Each structure stands twice: as C-alpha cells, then as structure tokens.
Amino acid sequence: MAKENCIISLQGVRKVFGNTAVVEDFNLDITKGEFVTFLGPSGCGKTTTLRMIAGFETPTEGKILLNGEDITKIPPYKRPINTVFQRYALFPHLDVYDNVAFGLKLKKIPYEKTDKNGNKITKLRHLTNEEIDKKVAKALKVVDLDELENRDISTLSGGQQQRVAIARAIVNEPEILLLDEPLGALDLKMRKEMQLELKEMHRKLGITFIYVTHDQEEALTMSDTIVIMKNGEIQQVGTPIDIYNEPVNAYVADFIGESNIYNATMVGKKQVRFLNHAFDCVDDFPLNEKVDVVVRPEDVILTKVNAESKEDLCGRIDTKIFKGVHYEYVIMVGKNEVTVQDTKERNIGDIVKIEIEPENIQIMKKEVTANIYTDAWINNKNQVMISEFPFEADVTQILPGSQIDEEGYLVGKDGKKYDLNDADVIAEVGLNDLGISDIEDEKCLSGVIVDTVYKGDHYQVMVRTEQDEEFIFETAYTWNVNDIVWITIPKEKIKLTLKGDIKKYVKED
Amino acid sequence: MVKKIFGQIYIWLILLLMYLPVLVLIAFSFTEATNVGEWSGFTFDLYPALFQDDAIMRALGNTILVAFISALVATLLGTLGAVGTFYSKKRTKKLIEGTTQISIVNAEIVIAFSLTVMFVFLGTYVFKDYIFSFWTLLIGHVVLALPFVYTSVKPKLQQMDPSMYEAALDLGAKPSTALTKVVLPEILPGILSGFLLSITLSLDDFIITAFTRGSGLLSGAGKIETLSTLVQAKIKKGPIPVEMRALTTIIFLLVVTGVIVISIYRNKKENAAKVRKGRVNA
Numbered sequence: 001m002a003k004e005n006c007i008i009s010l011q012g013v014r015k016v017f018g019n020t021a022v023v024e025d026f027n028l029d030i031t032k033g034e035f036v037t038f039l040g041p042s043g044c045g046k047t048t049t050l051r052m053i054a055g056f057e058t059p060t061e062g063k064i065l066l067n068g069e070d071i072t073k074i075p076p077y078k079r080p081i082n083t084v085f086q087r088y089a090l091f092p093h094l095d096v097y098d099n100v101a102f103g104l105k106l107k108k109i110p111y112e113k114t115d116k117n118g119n120k121i122t123k124l125r126h127l128t129n130e131e132i133d134k135k136v137a138k139a140l141k142v143v144d145l146d147e148l149e150n151r152d153i154s155t156l157s158g159g160q161q162q163r164v165a166i167a168r169a170i171v172n173e174p175e176i177l178l179l180d181e182p183l184g185a186l187d188l189k190m191r192k193e194m195q196l197e198l199k200e201m202h203r204k205l206g207i208t209f210i211y212v213t214h215d216q217e218e219a220l221t222m223s224d225t226i227v228i229m230k231n232g233e234i235q236q237v238g239t240p241i242d243i244y245n246e247p248v249n250a251y252v253a254d255f256i257g258e259s260n261i262y263n264a265t266m267v268g269k270k271q272v273r274f275l276n277h278a279f280d281c282v283d284d285f286p287l288n289e290k291v292d293v294v295v296r297p298e299d300v301i302l303t304k305v306n307a308e309s310k311e312d313l314c315g316r317i318d319t320k321i322f323k324g325v326h327y328e329y330v331i332m333v334g335k336n337e338v339t340v341q342d343t344k345e346r347n348i349g350d351i352v353k354i355e356i357e358p359e360n361i362q363i364m365k366k367e368v369t370a371n372i373y374t375d376a377w378i379n380n381k382n383q384v385m386i387s388e389f390p391f392e393a394d395v396t397q398i399l400p401g402s403q404i405d406e407e408g409y410l411v412g413k414d415g416k417k418y419d420l421n422d423a424d425v426i427a428e429v430g431l432n433d434l435g436i437s438d439i440e441d442e443k444c445l446s447g448v449i450v451d452t453v454y455k456g457d458h459y460q461v462m463v464r465t466e467q468d469e470e471f472i473f474e475t476a477y478t479w480n481v482n483d484i485v486w487i488t489i490p491k492e493k494i495k496l497t498l499k500g501d502i503k504k505y506v507k508e509d
Numbered sequence: 510m511v512k513k514i515f516g517q518i519y520i521w522l523i524l525l526l527m528y529l530p531v532l533v534l535i536a537f538s539f540t541e542a543t544n545v546g547e548w549s550g551f552t553f554d555l556y557p558a559l560f561q562d563d564a565i566m567r568a569l570g571n572t573i574l575v576a577f578i579s580a581l582v583a584t585l586l587g588t589l590g591a592v593g594t595f596y597s598k599k600r601t602k603k604l605i606e607g608t609t610q611i612s613i614v615n616a617e618i619v620i621a622f623s624l625t626v627m628f629v630f631l632g633t634y635v636f637k638d639y640i641f642s643f644w645t646l647l648i649g650h651v652v653l654a655l656p657f658v659y660t661s662v663k664p665k666l667q668q669m670d671p672s673m674y675e676a677a678l679d680l681g682a683k684p685s686t687a688l689t690k691v692v693l694p695e696i697l698p699g700i701l702s703g704f705l706l707s708i709t710l711s712l713d714d715f716i717i718t719a720f721t722r723g724s725g726l727l728s729g730a731g732k733i734e735t736l737s738t739l740v741q742a743k744i745k746k747g748p749i750p751v752e753m754r755a756l757t758t759i760i761f762l763l764v765v766t767g768v769i770v771i772s773i774y775r776n777k778k779e780n781a782a783k784v785r786k787g788r789v790n791a
Contacts, residue, residue: 077682077687097785
C-alpha cells in the first residue's frame with residue numbers, strides 16, 4: 001500500500017481538539033530523502049500535523065508509520081526525528097556548543113561486548129566525549145558557526161540562532177528533519193539566503209525534510225513535493241510545477257502565485273466562457289458545467305485592438321505598476337478585473353485586446369452549492385444589480401444593527417451614514433431560494449433554460465440570461481431546455497457581502 | 510553642574526540613611542554599656558560573651574535550623590507548585606494564582622492567628638493532644654514563605670520559551686531529564702531567590718513563631734526560643750541584651766561577605782576559558 005522507499009506514512013490521520021477537527025482524513029506517503037512542504041494559511045492544521053509526526057500530539061484517529069512500523073503512540077524522545085522549532089527553542093543557559101551537544105550527550109548507541117562467559121552481547125553505551133566533539137564540530141561547520149561555539153545564545157543574531165537550531169537537530173543524524181516555519185522570524189534577505197542554504201543542506205545530508213510554511217514562494221523554491229492544506233484537509237499534493245500549472249481548485253490557484261480566477265461555464269466542446277467571451281481550451285468538461293478558471297497574469301497576451309473584428313475581447317487599462325522586469329496592469333473587462341504581466345509599457349486608459357492561449361486556461365471542477373455573483377453591485381435605490389437587473393434586497397445586513405433612513409442612506413448603530421450607491425458586493429442566493437415561473441412578467445428577469453441535470457431526487461436547472469449570467473436552481477419538477485422563464489428572488493434570500501471596507505462608503509455631510 | 514551636585518548629594522544621603530545605623534551598630538558592638546547609645550570605652554568583650562551566652566546561642570541555633578528547614582520545604586513545594594500550575598489548564602492556573610496572591614497581601618497576624626486556631630482545633634478534636642511543637646512552627650513558616658517562592662519562580666517560567674521542554678524531548682530527553690536539564694536551569698535563579706527570601710522571612714519572623722511554636726529543637730522540653738522571641742522576652746524584663754549588638758554585627762558581616770564571594774565567583778566563571786572535554790588539541 002505504501003510507496004516504495006516510503007519513510008513515513010500518515011494513514012487516515014485525524015486530530016480533534018475539543019469539538020473542532022484540526023486535521024481531517026490526512027493520507028500521505030513521504031519518500032526517503034524528499035523535501036516535502038506543508039503549505040497553507042495559519043490554522044490550516046499544518047503545524048498540528050507536524051507535531052503529530054514529531055510525537056508531541058497523538059492523532060485522535062489514524063496511524064503514523066515510520067519505515068513501516070507504527071509509531072503513533074511512541075513518545076517524541078524515542079523517535080529518530082528532530083525538529084527545528086519556529087522560535088528555535090534554544091537553551092539559553094547553555095552556549096552554542098552545548099546546545100548542539102545536548103542530544104548527543106543523551107544518545108546511547110549499541111556496541112558489542114564479550115561477557116565473562118565469552119559470549120558476545122550487545123549493550124548500550126553513551127557516546128564518548130571525543131565522538132561528541134567530532135560530531136558537534138562537524139555540525140557547526142555545516143551551518144557555518146564553528147567560530148562561534150563559545151558564544152552565549154543571547155548574544156547571537158536571529159539568523160545565527162536559526163543555524164544553531166538547525167545544527168542542534170541535524171547533529172543527531174535524524175531520519176527525518178521537521179522544520180516548523182523556521183525562517184518566519186528572519187528578515188527578507190536573510191530568509192532568501194537561508195532558503196538556499198537549507199536546500200543545499202538537504203542535498204548534502206540526504207535527510208528527509210518536512211517543512212511547514214505559509215509562504216508560497218518559499219514552498220515553490222525549496223520543495224520536491226508541496227502539500228497544500230486548508231481547514232485541516234489536503235487540497236493537493238504535487239511538485240511545485242504541477243501545483244503552479246495545474247491547481248485542482250480555485251483555493252490552490254489563489255494560494256500559489258498570482259492568478260486571475262473566474263466563474264466560467266463550459267459552452268461547447270473544449271470551449272469555456274468567462275469575461276463574457278468564449279475561449280478555446282484544452283480541458284474537456286461536460287457542456288454547461290459550472291467551472292472555475294485560472295489564468296496566470298504572465299499568460300495573458302495583450303495586443304493592439306483590431307478595429308475590424310468585433311469578436312475580440314477588449315479591456316481598458318486601469319492601473320499600471322512597474323515591477324522591474326515587467327509591468328503589472330489591471331485591465332477592466334466590463335466589471336471584471338484581469339491582472340496582466342507584460343514587458344511592454346502601455347498607458348492607463350488604453351484599450352487593449354486580450355488573448356489567452358488554450359493551454360494556459362486551467363479549468364477546475366466546481367461544486368455548485370449556491371448562486372454566487374461576485375460582480376453584483378448596489379444601485380441608488382438600494383437594490384442589488386445581478387445580471388444588470390435590479391433585485392430588491394436587504395442592504396442593512398451589510399452592517400449589523402443598521403437601518404435605512406428616509407433619504408435612502410444606510411445608518412449604522414453609531415449614527416454614521418453610508419452611501420452604498422454603486423458599492424460592489426458579492427450576492428449569494430441558495431439553490432432552493434429562486435422563484436421560477438413560465439408566465440411572462442415584465443417586472444422579472446428573464447432567461448433561457450440551458451441545462452437540466454437529474455440529481456437523484458431532484459433536477460438541477462440552469463437558466464442563462466441575456467447578459468450571460470447563470471442562475472441555478474433545484475426543483476422537483478421537470479423543465480425543458482430552451483424554455484423561457486422569469487426569475488424572482490425573495491428579498492430576504494439574497495445574502496450580501498460588501499467587497500472592501502465599509503469605511504469607503506461613509507457619507508460626508 | 511548644580512543639578513549634578515544635587516544628584517550626588519541625594520544618592521549619598523540615601524546611602525547614609527541606609528548604612529549609618531549599621532555602622533553605628535558595629536561601632537557600639539565594641540563597647541559594653543548596657544544602655545543603648547552610651548560609650549563606655551573600647552572593648553572586644555561582647556564577642557566572647559556572646560559565644561558564652563547559652564540562651565542566645567540556643568536561640569541562634571533554633572533560628573538557623575527553622576529558617577533552613579522551612580526554606581527548603583517551602584522552596585521545594587513552591588517550585589513544584591509553580592511548575593505544575595504553569596503546565597496546567599487555564600482555569601486551574603487562574604484559581605491558584607489568585608489564592609497565592611491573597612496569602613502574600615494577607616497580614617501576617619491573620620496567618621498566625623488562623624494557624625493557631627486551627628492547631629488548637631485539630632489538637633482538641635483530632636489528635637486529642639496538645640500538638641504545638643517544632644512541626645507546627647515549621648508549618649507556620651512554610652505557609653508564610655510558600656507564596657513568595659511561587660511568586661519568584663513564576664516569572665522565570667513565563668520568560669521561558671514554552672517549546673523548550675518539547676525541544677528537549679525532541680532531542681531524546683525523557684520527561685524527567687527534560688525537566689532537570691532544561692526547565693530547572695532556566696528557573697534556577699527564581700528558585701534561589703525564593704529560597705533566600707524564605708530564609709530572610711523565617712529569620713526575622715516573630716508573630717507566627719510566637720503563635721505556633723511548641724517544645725523541641727535545641728530548647729528541648731521548653732518552648733522553642735528563636736532570636737526574635739528571645740529578644741522580645743528579654744526586653745519585657747529589662748534592656749536589650751548587650752551581646753545582641755555583637756551578634757547582629759556578625760550577621761551583617763556574614764551577609765556582606767556572602768554577597769561579595771558570590772559576585773567574585775560569578776566574575777571568575779564568566780571569564781574562565783571553556784573546557785571541551787572531547788577536544789583533541791592540535
């Protein structure tokens with residue numbers, strides 16, 4: 001079941017603190033000598049997983065195997081695994097040398113001895129002082145600290161303390177070295193240097209490294225394998241290149257590198273529609289499937305607008321930042337932003353044509369749980385505009401305890417007035433909260449049914465409006481594709497989230 | 510310039526206020542006058558007389574014994590308590606911290622009197638005997654010193670990186686080794702100051718001693734007499750025993766010598782060349 005050469009294997013590991021599961025269904029095999037990084041935001045369970053491997057926490061469920069042996073319940077001091085702690089945890093009462101020698105002085109190694117009956121027996125003995133000295137000197141040399149062995153810990157800089165912590169761990173020749181955000185406390189330049197040094201050390205020592213970080217760049221630079229985690233679950237395991245180029249979902253894409261992520265719909269064979277434009281792509285998904293699309297900023301090609309072709313996707317340059325090697329532009333396509341990296345200088349306000357190569361459009365399956373409209377906004381009547389159509393909505397939910405005054409401004413508990421006209425919001429409507437009717441009603445938004453999928457006990461029906469916005473609803477009844485329907489949404493069923501800070505909308509008297 | 514002079518004067522004034530009485534005391538330990546503050550000629554006689562005075566010597570012995578034993582017990586219990594509290598859950602921690610705070614600000618007379626009432630109660634209903642002895646005195650002094658030990662160890666624990674204990678385990682130390690080799694050295698200064706504080710508290714305690722003592726130690730069948738109770742008993746009947754001047758001078762000089770020796774030792778240790786046992790010198 002485990003991979004060949006697998007040094008450590010986590011099988012169905014789960015950890016619960018109180019009532020919350022911090023790590024859930026964690027399955028991972030790590031190959032000997034690999035540099036594995038657990039990547040995720042704080043609170044995603046990466047450190048807890050590391051602590052379970054080190055032995056500081058016991059999994060609530062599941063097993064941890066080291067070289068095929070179950071070590072789930074073995075205490076940390078019996079595991080051939082050493083840790084470099086986030087804040088180093090050096091011993092201040094010992095100097096550099098004694099910190100590094102700490103583990104060696106406790107270590108016992110087997111040796112053969114002839115007892116009085118002439119039989120050879122194996123006994124355990126401590127290392128001799130000479131052996132310890134040799135190993136300490138070697139470890140200090142690896143981290144470039146051999147000159148500082150007599151120094152007190154408190155007199156060392158952050159980077160030097162970091163090196164002591166590494167030396168203290170590797171001197172024990174562990175099978176696995178765990179590193180818990182070891183570079184977090186260092187400044188940027190030092191961090192970059194240490195990244196390269198750690199990578200070099202990993203190459204030289206041949207020890208398996210398990211590295212925890214929330215810094216995606218660090219993960220990409222250093223790892224053989226990246227494990228992306230979210231809310232205690234693994235999202236994706238892969239090489240840095242795989243994860244960058246083929247993220248499995250929008251979360252991974254967003255976390256690794258800069259990316260443009262859009263809601264999209266498959267509109268034909270290997271054709272996907274987003275930014276109100278149909279693009280050719282290389283992934284084949286079922287027709288009308290709702291998907292997420294990721295386009296990296298460096299993969300967007302900008303060219304001059306060709307006046308004759310109306311089919312082209314065009315946008316207006318909104319912002320421009322010089323980044324050294326390239327310019328970073330934000331281009332507005334309707335209400336959507338496209339971030340682009342381009343080496344050519346362009347001017348703000350220019351209209352440019354946007355092209356994307358089919359293989360650079362990464363399409364990811366999306367589970368539809370609600371209708372989410374990320375480009376909705378509020379009009380001057382406090383209605384929410386979805387697909388250019390005004391829906392009555394309760395805008396007071398944006399600010400708890402607020403109300404609408406007679407002039408139409410939102411008034412907070414503290415008496416502050418907010419003018420929400422033109423505020424960008426995310427509108428969310430549950431799949432069961434749409435009202436659909438086939439009786440014509442001019443006061444409602446109309447659309448065409450483009451897809452119905454039978455989901456066991458109900459149908460999931462997709463309606464597309466003239467503005468290319470999709471509404472998905474669940475129903476027990478059958479609807480026919482190509483029927484025209486009219487959509488209503490009860491006021492209280494529209495959930496609104498403001499994009500950006502509400503302070504932007506304070507009304508100045 | 511004027512500011513500087515005033516600053517100097519201020520510092521010297523404070524030092525004078527602190528040490529002048531001691532200097533006067535030392536001077537008057539070399540005269541035999543019974544009335545304090547009278548000079549009746551220079552003599553060393555008070556010193557031999559001090560060592561020949563059985564009552565004072567006995568009281569001194571008792572005082573030192575009680576101080577050391579109670580400080581040891583209080584330090585042990587207080588340190589364990591502080592470590593235990595530090596690694597326990599939040600609510601337990603808060604509760605224990607609150608209760609130790611109370612006993613620090615609590616008036617000594619309240620502690621003394623409540624202990625007496627409790628000992629009498631226990632003697633009457635539980636042991637069916639008079640239980641005042643060295644043990645009740647010891648309990649009294651331990652109760653007095655315990656919160657102070659706890660309070661001096663606690664900040665050392667808080668300053669400590671909490672993952673240090675785990676780091677020790679990670680490097681192969683058993684929990685007990687991790688505690689003695691990593692946690693203990695880290696909090697040792699706190700433990701030592703707690704110990705010294707306990708000794709001082711016990712040395713010049715009067716109220717608790719007077720309320721909780723019974724027979725035992727060097728006093729044999731009589732009530733345990735410490736320096737403070739002895740002086741109290743003597744001045745009830747007459748002047749302060751003249752030998753006390755010699756005794757307090759000796760105590761002061763011992764303390765001063767102690768402080769000097771410790772700082773010399775520290776300096777020496779800092780400057781000493783480090784010895785690496787396994788090093789093969791080229």
